[in-house]
Amino acid sequence: MSRMRWIFRELGPPLAGIAGSILAWAIVASLTSSSAIPSPLAVWERFVAGMRDGTIPDAAAKTMIRLAFSFAAAIVIGTAIGIGLALNEFARRSVRPLIVALQITPFIAWLPIAVVWFGATERAVVFVTIVGAFPSMTLATMAAMRQVPPLYRRAGRTLGAEGWTLYRRVIFPAALPGFMIGLQQAWGFAWKALMAAELLVAAAGAAGLGRLLAGAQNDVATLLAALAVIVAIGVSVDYLVFGRLDRRIKRRRGLLTTD
């Protein structure tokens, strides 16, 4: 009962928003009756067809494997550099501007270069995804570690934590909420970069959800079906994985204003 109510309270407003926009869309589609604006039903039919003939599940599976690899690599690289920058002032002053520049540069600008280096291959797609995602991880990790209250550091040291132990037991746990912000941002960048790169790299090895967008030619209903899948995956990973983890960490530390 209370769980039902929780689901209703949590998911009610976003579902209402989705329902409202689909309704508006259906009205517009019925008024125009152009193939450029297909009805929600037509898109749903393409989606079902795509699921049945296996094109959508196949593409999604390939994309998710590629994403898992690229995102994991971006986390490892980004976190490692971020820790290094937090620890060393010279490194921070020399490398941080480069990372900020990378962060600001549209990730897709790397694609032509990646194609020259790696060819129009899956490797070029993975490269762009990693370059798109790791800078936010680096900057967030660095900021999170530098913003650890000096009081925690002092308290840890007086309890006998020095060197690695101080990092393991105090600094890293204290930096976790800030690290989560980086994780969520990096996820957004990785997902966008991957879709863009898949769309543009027209190679068999780089097939995936982004490729569905390129393959559908001018069939808007199919395009929208593919787009819906992309949106759904992006949002649900953000909400169900990172959002849930983030809320759990914050609740434990009393950082959530509402319960």
Next chain:
Amino acid sequence: MSGVMQLEPGTAAVAPAKFSVRDLVKTRVRGAGSGDGESFVAVDHVTFDVRRGEFLCVLGPSGCGKTSILHILAGLDEPTSGEALLDGRPITGPGPDRAVLFQEPALFPWLSVAGNVELALRLIGVPEAERRDRAMHWLENVHLGKFADAQPHELSAGMRQRAALARALAAEPDVLLGDEPFGALDAQARELLQDEVQRVWAEREGHATFVFVTHNVREAALLADRVLVMSAAPGRLLEEVRISSPRPRALDDVLVARVVSEIHEQLMREVDKGVAHEMDL
């Protein structure tokens, strides 16, 4: 009265000094962080000893450098000149032999209340199997047994500071340093914690050396064997007051009240002087 206090030779032989502070000077930079702030003298040639087993309070107006002194004793900060000795050796860094109660409880919010105490035990090498029991012992000692599995943010400010006391005591340190640990508490919570501190010190009579800094005269008179009164910045020692009233003490004890008014007068003169000095500038 600017005489600097020394131990009488007789007592020094019986109880060797736990801390010896010699001619300590600490300069600080105003507006820390910006490189070009002007520096000022926070602690000005301060010399004193703390006997083993003594409860010493350093009392002074805000900005008199007493926190600097405490941080130097804790090993969190270094003297600009002069020296600070622990058991006759220069202090080189912090350690679990000298627990610190900060003004804020400084509990780690990612750990439960018991988890905080268990971490202190882990850091001194207590095997995992013993940690929980020993943590519970210290939490019950400060009447927080029922809140062992709560998160720090679920406790009141006074309870948090008691949990910090349990965490500080868990490693059974020789020394407990207090940096105005009651400052942020309401009157009731403060009194409760003052009683706890008096009690744990008395339980380990002669073994535990407590050094607390405070700007609260009543608190110093209530807790200390000896009070060092400091001037407004630059912080110098003005006076030493020994308090021999029996323990446990209460704030309304006649002797304590007399000590309070004595110190109060002295300190008020100093605060006025500090304010007057600043207005000259």
